[in-house]
Amino acid sequence: MLRIDDLSAWYGEAQVLRGVSLEIAAGEVVTLCGRNGAGKTTLLRCVMGLHPGQRGTVELAGRTLSGQPAHRRARAGLGWVPDDRGCYATLTVAETLSLPPVVGPSPWSLEQVYDAFPHLHARRNAPSTTLSGGEQQMLALARVLRMGARLLLCDEPTEGLSPLLVAQVGDILRQAKQHGVAVLLVEQNLHFATTVADRHHLLAEGRVVESLENSEVAAREKDLLAYLGI
Amino acid sequence: MRTKAFVMLCSTALLASACGGGGPKSDAAGGGLSDGKVVFGVLNDQSGAYSQLSGKNSIKAVELAIADYKEKYGDKAVVKEFGVETADHQNKPDVANAKAAELYDRKAVDVILDVPTSSAALKVADVAKEKKKLYFNISAATTDLTGKSCNKYTFHYAYDTYMLANGTGRNTTEEGKKNWYIVYPDYAFGQDMEKSFSAAVEAAGGKIVGRDAAPFPNTSGDFSTYLLKAPTLNPKPDVLGTMQAGAELVALVKQYNEFKLRDKGVGLAVGLMFLTDIHSLTPAALAGTTYTDAWYWNHDLTNRAFADRFKTAAGVRPTFAHAANYSAALQYLEAVQAAGTDGSDAVVKQLEGKTVEDVFLRNGKIRAEDHRVVHDAYLAQVKTPAEVTEEWDYVKILRTVPAADAFRTPSPDCKL
Amino acid sequence: MVNFLQHTFNGLVGGAFLALLALGLAVIFGMLRVVNFAHGAIYMLGAFGAYVLLTEVGLSFWWALLVMPIALALFGMALERLLVARLARLDPLYNFLLTFGLTLILQDAVKSRYGVQSSPYDAPAILSGTLDLGAFDFPAYRVFVLVMAVAVCVGVWWLLSRTRVGMVVRAATERPELSTALGIDVGRWVTPVFGFGIGLAGLAGVLAAPIRAVNPLMGADLIIVVFAVVVIGGLGSIFGSVAAGFAIGLVQAWVQALGEDWALLSQVLVFLVMAGVLLWRPAGLFGREEAPA
Numbered sequence: 001m002l003r004i005d006d007l008s009a010w011y012g013e014a015q016v017l018r019g020v021s022l023e024i025a026a027g028e029v030v031t032l033c034g035r036n037g038a039g040k041t042t043l044l045r046c047v048m049g050l051h052p053g054q055r056g057t058v059e060l061a062g063r064t065l066s067g068q069p070a071h072r073r074a075r076a077g078l079g080w081v082p083d084d085r086g087c088y089a090t091l092t093v094a095e096t097l098s099l100p101p102v103v104g105p106s107p108w109s110l111e112q113v114y115d116a117f118p119h120l121h122a123r124r125n126a127p128s129t130t131l132s133g134g135e136q137q138m139l140a141l142a143r144v145l146r147m148g149a150r151l152l153l154c155d156e157p158t159e160g161l162s163p164l165l166v167a168q169v170g171d172i173l174r175q176a177k178q179h180g181v182a183v184l185l186v187e188q189n190l191h192f193a194t195t196v197a198d199r200h201h202l203l204a205e206g207r208v209v210e211s212l213e214n215s216e217v218a219a220r221e222k223d224l225l226a227y228l229g230i
Numbered sequence: 231m232r233t234k235a236f237v238m239l240c241s242t243a244l245l246a247s248a249c250g251g252g253g254p255k256s257d258a259a260g261g262g263l264s265d266g267k268v269v270f271g272v273l274n275d276q277s278g279a280y281s282q283l284s285g286k287n288s289i290k291a292v293e294l295a296i297a298d299y300k301e302k303y304g305d306k307a308v309v310k311e312f313g314v315e316t317a318d319h320q321n322k323p324d325v326a327n328a329k330a331a332e333l334y335d336r337k338a339v340d341v342i343l344d345v346p347t348s349s350a351a352l353k354v355a356d357v358a359k360e361k362k363k364l365y366f367n368i369s370a371a372t373t374d375l376t377g378k379s380c381n382k383y384t385f386h387y388a389y390d391t392y393m394l395a396n397g398t399g400r401n402t403t404e405e406g407k408k409n410w411y412i413v414y415p416d417y418a419f420g421q422d423m424e425k426s427f428s429a430a431v432e433a434a435g436g437k438i439v440g441r442d443a444a445p446f447p448n449t450s451g452d453f454s455t456y457l458l459k460a461p462t463l464n465p466k467p468d469v470l471g472t473m474q475a476g477a478e479l480v481a482l483v484k485q486y487n488e489f490k491l492r493d494k495g496v497g498l499a500v501g502l503m504f505l506t507d508i509h510s511l512t513p514a515a516l517a518g519t520t521y522t523d524a525w526y527w528n529h530d531l532t533n534r535a536f537a538d539r540f541k542t543a544a545g546v547r548p549t550f551a552h553a554a555n556y557s558a559a560l561q562y563l564e565a566v567q568a569a570g571t572d573g574s575d576a577v578v579k580q581l582e583g584k585t586v587e588d589v590f591l592r593n594g595k596i597r598a599e600d601h602r603v604v605h606d607a608y609l610a611q612v613k614t615p616a617e618v619t620e621e622w623d624y625v626k627i628l629r630t631v632p633a634a635d636a637f638r639t640p641s642p643d644c645k646l
Numbered sequence: 647m648v649n650f651l652q653h654t655f656n657g658l659v660g661g662a663f664l665a666l667l668a669l670g671l672a673v674i675f676g677m678l679r680v681v682n683f684a685h686g687a688i689y690m691l692g693a694f695g696a697y698v699l700l701t702e703v704g705l706s707f708w709w710a711l712l713v714m715p716i717a718l719a720l721f722g723m724a725l726e727r728l729l730v731a732r733l734a735r736l737d738p739l740y741n742f743l744l745t746f747g748l749t750l751i752l753q754d755a756v757k758s759r760y761g762v763q764s765s766p767y768d769a770p771a772i773l774s775g776t777l778d779l780g781a782f783d784f785p786a787y788r789v790f791v792l793v794m795a796v797a798v799c800v801g802v803w804w805l806l807s808r809t810r811v812g813m814v815v816r817a818a819t820e821r822p823e824l825s826t827a828l829g830i831d832v833g834r835w836v837t838p839v840f841g842f843g844i845g846l847a848g849l850a851g852v853l854a855a856p857i858r859a860v861n862p863l864m865g866a867d868l869i870i871v872v873f874a875v876v877v878i879g880g881l882g883s884i885f886g887s888v889a890a891g892f893a894i895g896l897v898q899a900w901v902q903a904l905g906e907d908w909a910l911l912s913q914v915l916v917f918l919v920m921a922g923v924l925l926w927r928p929a930g931l932f933g934r935e936e937a938p939a
């Protein structure tokens with residue numbers, strides 16, 4: 001589904017990514033772990049086409065995305081769940097949900113969204129920035145599901161959420177996976193990651209320093225936590 | 231953050247420019263002509279609000295005066311060579327100051343003419359005094375030029391606020407319009423005009439029932455607050471006296487008509503108006519309005535003959551400022567002719583106390599006491615559209631204000 | 647009391663012009679982050695265009711009211727494509743300077759063709775009378791101006807808040823990057839929005855022609871006040887700029903009506919209010935601080 005090849009990125013002179021390569025198949029959930037400042041968000045922004053200083057190739061379902069503007073990439077099937085949850089003060093919840101175009105074969109309907117997230121239904125006419133943190137996260141996820149995106153780029157979707165909500169995020173991601181949606185998940189919460197992901201990549205100093213199958217994680221947990229600085 | 235950047239952007243929107251040129255010149259000798267010629271310096275507004283009423287066409291007027299002098303004296307002319315220099319003072323006092331110094335020092339100008347905008351005119355008077363060079367102010371209105379800022383080398387030629395107020399204020403009041411509401415622009419000229427008008431109206435037995443200082447510049451171009459207020463004053467004013475000039479006058483008169491004040495019994499008197507203002511507003515918008523004119527091109531055949539020559543040269547009919555520029559240039563040359571030199575002191579001596587009759591100056595006299603040039607003025611009324619039969623002929627002269635009454639007596643503030 | 651009502655109504659009419667101009671400025675700033683200094687010159691072109699259409703083409707005020715905003719909107723779109731867009735990636739200062747230079751060019755072009763004196767322009771005959779508003783009479787044309795301005799502001803509000811186009815423009819204005827990542831082609835909206843803002847300034851200019859002095863400099867001073875209005879309302883805030891426009895018009899009319907002793911205050915009022923608002927709420931009355939990038 002997604003293939004990243006030899007991706008490098010800079011902020012001005014400072015190189016942040018140094019030749020990252022990875023692949024994700026349809027229906028596969030892959031996490032990207034790493035300390036703060038490792039370059040995870042930058043990687044997602046490169047895939048999304050939001051980061052100007054990048055080199056390397058990004059392909060979605062065999063079609064190259066490199067050089068395309070972000071709105072084309074979104075329309076090709078990328079669904080971005082940004083780390084700040086991407087809410088609008090001038091758009092209501094309902095408007096935020098209907099803003100993006102449908103880009104994939106199996107978009108959720110508004111009813112499905114409201115069934116799955118009754119809180120959003122209750123607050124549907126409120127400006128989306130007035131939602132609680134957890135609700136905002138749900139809104140950001142619901143929005144890309146509405147698009148029917150084929151690949152989700154989720155930047156720390158569980159950060160700051162209660163265990164109950166974290167579990168719900170897990171349900172949603174597994175459900176998406178069952179529909180053949182691929183997910184690139186940036187995640188610090190290793191326990192959560194192991195409940196949803198097939199594979200894990202460890203990012204440090206702009207490189208993928210380790211790649212593990214989900215089954216290997218349990219054995220390496222101590223090392224990994226040390227890597228993450230926890 | 232946005233706001234801060236924005237405020238910074240706005241503050242960069244200020245531009246200033248000043249540039250000069252020309253080489254140094256030798257000064258006047260004891261007799262004869264400095265540099266062997268007489269150079270006029272026409273300093274006025276060439277791009278802004280006052281560029282129509284005098285502006286570049288004032289140069290044309292000066293050229294006509296040179297031609298007439300040459301023709302009159304032929305071989306006997308003292309002055310054989312002439313120059314006309316010009317500069318745009320943009321109605322800014324500091325620019326006027328710099329340009330005047332440049333004209334005198336570097337362009338070898340012997341006499342500066344015109345200079346609208348009172349604040350700029352006063353600056354140039356200081357320069358003339360310092361450089362000991364002649365200066366005929368034509369287009370500025372302030373009486374300070376012959377009051378506390380008078381000096382030996384400065385002459386105030388065409389009109390002043392006293393003349394305007396005395397003509398319009400006194401005559402309108404004496405006609406029975408006793409109650410006045412005065413609206414004036416809130417800067418030196420307007421304040422000066424308001425004082426002069428109030429004094430003239432009260433001296434004639436009238437009463438100021440209200441006065442308002444409008445913002446200057448009036449950014450919105452809107453005067454409706456005052457026009458709404460006028461008919462509600464108690465007692466109701468018979469006449470609205472507006473001291474606005476140029477574009478602001480245009481806007482005010484438009485709105486005066488819009489609010490139908492004439493129908494509500496409030497007449498209109500205008501403090502200062504030029505032919506070019508009537509032209510832009512159209513006579514229809516101003517029909518019936520009275521004001522004081524220093525000169526009118528179609529008043530008699532002499533004026534008309536000059537206006538025909540001017541129209542051939544400039545394409546438009548002359549305002550009083552154009553005629554006065556012509557007259558001042560001519561009288562300067564006459565004085566040089568009589569003195570046999572363009573040395574400033576000798577020329578001033580020729581001018582002082584002289585009685586003059588020319589196309590602009592009727593019963594004219596150059597007062598020695600304060601250098602006020604007095605002459606007949608005219609109470610004028612804008613014609614109705616039906617009365618207008620010729621382009622630019624927008625005004626009828628109601629009566630002549632004799633030279634002896636038209637201007638104030640010399641001010642004790644003036645010490646030459 | 648009647649006097650007060652009259653001045654209040656009149657203040658709203660004055661505010662109508664400020665609101666229309668501020669609205670256009672806010673729409674443009676919101677979408678492009680460009681402070682369009684040329685807004686005053688466009689207002690002037692609107693008024694002058696009405697005059698030229700009448701004298702040289704023979705088209706009445708009503709035609710001008712239709713033609714000029716559209717013509718200027720197209721001019722604005724061309725301007726955006728040819729010039730503004732080229733500087734969009736640089737510091738906003740460049741576009742500010744561009745529009746500042748453009749102002750001088752437009753003013754001088756009109757000046758060299760038509761001179762600086764004011765050109766005559768009358769209200770259409772049907773609106774040249776006064777209208778009985780119950781408590782008082784008021785010039786019919788001014789009532790028309792107020793009705794037009796309110797209608798336009800309500801129309802813009804409806805467009806922005808109740809239509810899909812408006813929603814997309816709001817999203818693109820508030821968070822351009824996020825919106826592109828959600829599949830919105832933000833760039834596609836930039837040109838029409840710029841043209842729309844310019845068209846609003848042209849509309850204000852046509853409306854001004856019958857009651858104000860039509861000359862090349864008529865927008866030059868006004869634009870500074872409109873900038874102050876936009877800052878008071880909150881940069882880029884659509885609602886704020888309209889509300890501040892009407893409010894400043896009202897307060898100005900009230901203070902002017904107080905009389906001669908208050909003349910100075912009425913001149914500096916808008917800037918005092920701006921300074922006060924900036925101290926109290928740096929983002930303006932209805933503005934939001936920019937989210938950190």
Ligand SMILES: Nc1ncnc2c1ncn2[C@@H]1O[C@H](COP(=O)(O)OP(=O)(O)O)[C@@H](O)[C@H]1O
Pocket residue numbers: 011016034035036037038039040041042043
């Ligand atoms: N706007 C920026 N300008 C300059 N450097 C940045 C910027 N954003 C992030 N960085 C740097 O790039 C590196 C990677 O950041 P990021 O991708 O946000 O890391 P992560 O998401 O893994 O915490 C960090 O060292 C950070 O300091």
Ligand SMILES: [Mg+2]
Pocket residue numbers: 040041042083
């Ligand atoms: Mg991050």
